[in-house]
Amino acid sequence: MKQTTGTLVVKLVVLAIAALLLFAPFLFQNVRSLEVAARICIFIVLVASYDLLIGYTGIVSFAHTMFFGFGAYGAAILLKTMGPGWDAVILGAIAGVAVSLVLAVAIGLLSLRVKAIFFAMITLAAASVVLVLVSQLSQLTGGEDGITYRAPDLFKPATKLLTDADGKVLRIFDVRLNGKLAAYYFVFFSSLILFVLMLRFVRSPLGTVLEAIRENEARAEAIGYRVVAYRTFIFCLSATVASLAGTVYAVWLKYTGPDTSLSFAIMIDILLMVVIGGMGTMWGAVIGAVLMVMAQYYLRDLMGAASEALAGIPVLPELLAPDRWLFWLGIIFILLVYFFPKGIAGTAMARGARS
Amino acid sequence: MSTPSLVTQDLTIRFGGHVAVNQVSCAFHPGELTVIVGPNGAGKTTYFNLISGQLTATSGSVTKDGTDITRMSPSARARHGIGRAFQLTNLFPQLTVLENIRLAVQARAGDGWRMLRPVSSFRGLTAKAEHYLEATRLTPLAHQKAANLPHGDQRKLEVALLMAMEPDIYMFDEPTAGMSLDHAPDVLDLIHQIKADPTKTVLLVEHKMDVVRALADRIIVLHNGELLADGPPAEVMGSQIVRDVYLGTSEGAA
Numbered sequence: 001m002k003q004t005t006g007t008l009v010v011k012l013v014v015l016a017i018a019a020l021l022l023f024a025p026f027l028f029q030n031v032r033s034l035e036v037a038a039r040i041c042i043f044i045v046l047v048a049s050y051d052l053l054i055g056y057t058g059i060v061s062f063a064h065t066m067f068f069g070f071g072a073y074g075a076a077i078l079l080k081t082m083g084p085g086w087d088a089v090i091l092g093a094i095a096g097v098a099v100s101l102v103l104a105v106a107i108g109l110l111s112l113r114v115k116a117i118f119f120a121m122i123t124l125a126a127a128s129v130v131l132v133l134v135s136q137l138s139q140l141t142g143g144e145d146g147i148t149y150r151a152p153d154l155f156k157p158a159t160k161l162l163t164d165a166d167g168k169v170l171r172i173f174d175v176r177l178n179g180k181l182a183a184y185y186f187v188f189f190s191s192l193i194l195f196v197l198m199l200r201f202v203r204s205p206l207g208t209v210l211e212a213i214r215e216n217e218a219r220a221e222a223i224g225y226r227v228v229a230y231r232t233f234i235f236c237l238s239a240t241v242a243s244l245a246g247t248v249y250a251v252w253l254k255y256t257g258p259d260t261s262l263s264f265a266i267m268i269d270i271l272l273m274v275v276i277g278g279m280g281t282m283w284g285a286v287i288g289a290v291l292m293v294m295a296q297y298y299l300r301d302l303m304g305a306a307s308e309a310l311a312g313i314p315v316l317p318e319l320l321a322p323d324r325w326l327f328w329l330g331i332i333f334i335l336l337v338y339f340f341p342k343g344i345a346g347t348a349m350a351r352g353a354r355s
Numbered sequence: 356m357s358t359p360s361l362v363t364q365d366l367t368i369r370f371g372g373h374v375a376v377n378q379v380s381c382a383f384h385p386g387e388l389t390v391i392v393g394p395n396g397a398g399k400t401t402y403f404n405l406i407s408g409q410l411t412a413t414s415g416s417v418t419k420d421g422t423d424i425t426r427m428s429p430s431a432r433a434r435h436g437i438g439r440a441f442q443l444t445n446l447f448p449q450l451t452v453l454e455n456i457r458l459a460v461q462a463r464a465g466d467g468w469r470m471l472r473p474v475s476s477f478r479g480l481t482a483k484a485e486h487y488l489e490a491t492r493l494t495p496l497a498h499q500k501a502a503n504l505p506h507g508d509q510r511k512l513e514v515a516l517l518m519a520m521e522p523d524i525y526m527f528d529e530p531t532a533g534m535s536l537d538h539a540p541d542v543l544d545l546i547h548q549i550k551a552d553p554t555k556t557v558l559l560v561e562h563k564m565d566v567v568r569a570l571a572d573r574i575i576v577l578h579n580g581e582l583l584a585d586g587p588p589a590e591v592m593g594s595q596i597v598r599d600v601y602l603g604t605s606e607g608a609a
Contacts, residue, residue: 205461205477206470212458215447222407222445223520224433224462 006351014286021188025181026173032297034184040293041191042249047273048198048285049241055280056202057234058214060116063107063123064270066130067239069262070103071096071246076147076256077140084150093247097240104239108232131262146257155183155251183252190248194241199282201237210234214280269296276336278343287344295332300325360385360556361437361524365415366405375401377580378415383524386553388546390567390588391560393577394600399560400442402577403526406558407439408432419524433462438522442529442560444509448502452493452512455501457484459519484519491515492541507538514542518549525549526558531566546570576600 020027024037046068053059074096078088103126111122134141141147153159159179162170170177201207212220213227221227250256259265269292277288304322311317320328340347359382366379376398383389391399404410406417408429416425419435427435447455457474460483461467474480488494491511496504501512514530527546531539543566549555550570561567567574567588574591576584578600584591591597 200473201470203473203475204470205466205474205480206468208454208458208461208474209467211450211454212447215449216445218409218429219441219445219447219516220458221429222409222433222439222441223459223516224430225467226428226430230467 004349004351006348010281010283010287010345010348014283017286017290018192024188025184026175029175034180036293036297038184038187038249038252039297040290041187042245042252043269043273043289043293044286045191045194045198045245046242047270047277047289048195048282049238049245050270051274051279051282051285052198052201052210052234052238052241054274055278055284056207056214057210057231058116058217059112059231059235060120061123061235062120062264062267063103063127064238064242065262065264065267066123066127067100067104067242068246068249068266069130069134069258070100071243071248072250072256072261073134073141073147073246074099074243075247075250076149079149079151079250080147084152086152089152089247089251092250093244096243096247100239100243101236104236105232108235109228112228112231112235127264127267131258131264134258134262142257144258146255146260148255151183151251151254153179155179155186187248187252191245194244195282195286198241202282206230211280272333274343276333276340276343278340278346278349281343281345281349283349284343284345291344295329299329303328357384357386359383360420361406361558362418363402363406363415364418366402366412366417367414368401368405368410369413375580376405376412376577379577379580379582380415381575381582381585383556383558385523385556387572388550388557388559388570389573389575390571391558391575391577392562392567393583397577398580399577400528401580403439403528403558403560406432406524407437407526433520433522436523437526438517438520438524439526440513440517440528440530442532444506444513446501446509446512446516449500451498451500452504453481453484453488453497455512456487456515456519457481459516460484460487463519463521487515487519490518491545507534510534511538511542514545518545523554524556524558528560529562530559531561531563543569 021037021041025034028034028037046064050064053061071093075089075092078092078095082088107122107126111119135143156179159182160169161177161182164170175181209220209225209230212225213230217227246261249261253260273288273292274285275288276291277284277286300322303320303325307317307320307322310320336344342350361383362381364380366376367374368376379402391402393399401410405412408427412425416423418424419432419437422435424432424435447458457480460480464480466477466480469477485494488497491514493508493511493515496508501509504512510530510533514527517525517527530542530546534542546557546559547570550557559570571588573586574584574588575582576591576597583600584594584597
């Protein structure tokens with residue numbers, strides 16, 4: 001198929017984002033920026049895996065953070081009990097995926113036959129139950145406080161990846177080659193691998209079947225595709241990826257609690273990101289995650305600066321006070337949806353199509 | 356005569372108190388084209404839905420080459436070689452014409468679960484899809500979205516999807532409905548070609564009498580969900596009872 005100029009632009013933007021993320025530790029040398037970059041990596045994977053459901057197959061689920069949480073808590077609980085080590089991380093990832101798969105298969109087989117709205121309600125119920133369970137089973141999960149633990153030794157800030165002649169940690173462009181850097185690249189490359197895998201899925205024959213189900217479920221069934229099996233499968237696959245993303249994030253944060261991995265606030269973030277970026281494009285996940293995470297971290301600062309700069313003028317500084325950042329985020333969201341009805345990537349890719 | 360490929364035995368479906376198809380027993384044979392006629396509401400499309408699986412019978416059975424398929428899902432029946440084109444156009448609107456057809460080819464080939472290589476690298480699938488594009492004269496429209504096609508071309512794509520499934524049983528539900536005169540012959544030619552293959556069974560719901568005369572080896576008449584007449588075209592069209600319920604009322608309109 002011929003590419004539109006819009007598609008080319010979107011791909012270039014995504015490539016630029018990938019390059020910025022790859023060199024983030026060298027380009028933005030402070031703790032907070034690296035925190036933002038790692039969060040962006042994780043959310044790209046999380047949102048892309050959600051896009052497999054909502055954008056490609058037309059399944060609406062509210063249980064995506066639940067799977068993310070299983071992966072995070074799997075690693076967190078095992079790192080806490082077994083001590084910091086790769087065995088704990090790997091077992092945690094496997095445990096998270098296993099629990100996710102059991103629940104995804106159960107929810108899928110029980111309810112993917114019913115109408116979309118009932119399915120969405122069932123996922124909402126399952127996610128609520130898990131959220132309550134996690135806060136109640138505080139011996140295991142730390143309840144509302146969550147769990148703090150240590151990551152594998154490789155990721156300790158004191159770890160020296162390379163040393164110079166004096167035995168001090170080597171610096172490249174003034175960046176210490178320490179455990180923090182290793183941890184970031186663990187996040188980056190895990191996310192990259194998962195994202196590229198998903199990109200392959202959607203381009204494959206399987207991906208075309210998913211689109212067919214979204215477009216016309218009855219006809220997909222009529223030409224010979226077992227729709228329930230495909231939907232259950234993609235629900236499981238999406239849950240697996242979300243769970244793995246949760247494990248990676250837990251290793252990076254060295255803390256797991258309801259607010260970092262399970263809350264409905266994250267579910268809403270995912271929904272906003274996928275809508276802002278554009279459903280059914282994969283690239284939309286990248287753009288949506290970058291914009292949303294950046295806004296969450298920097299909109300307040302930006303507004304604070306703007307408010308100070310306009311100190312002399314009446315009303316405006318008040319309007320731009322940092323406390324009102326959520327108000328402005330809401331307005332930006334409404335404008336984005338109005339001007340980019342298919343999301344930023346979706347709308348851009350449709351541009352320049354007509355010859 | 357050869358053994359039948361498709362048999363419906365006492366096939367019945369009730370919607371509440373209404374019996375839409377009532378104890379229809381009929382056998383269809385390879386190499387035979389059967390036209391199903393009847394006034395509106397006679398149960399023709401419902402009968403089709405019972406055979407291809409969109410509806411499940413209240414009682415009676417459907418067998419394909421000796422296998423009971425009465426309770427199977429539509430996709431399982433499709434994999435058993437029953438292909439269906441719909442009366443109301445029923446496509447994948449946001450996908451291109453080529454992608455639409457390739458989906459049907461891919462379903463037939465059983466490649467739907469392949470997930471690690473891009474679909475574009477499956478040259479065989481695309482080549483076959485292009486073959487059916489050519490056969491239905493849709494090649495110039497290959498990269499148009501199905502939703503953007505004119506009605507006549509959407510009808511052709513509907514037929515192309517059925518062709519690409521390469522079924523044993525072809526079921527056409529008014530394939531030329533709403534088609535302009537320059538499009539209809541393309542579709543009728545295709546049906547002629549399928550009919551020429553002695554291994555294929557063709558079922559056709561059709562109102563236009565010239566089409567019925569040109570294609571039918573056999574005609575069955577449904578009326579109020581019941582099988583009213585069954586036989587060679589000349590015999591059925593000549594019978595008084597058929598004239599009364601059907602031909603008398605709608606030949607002028609057709």
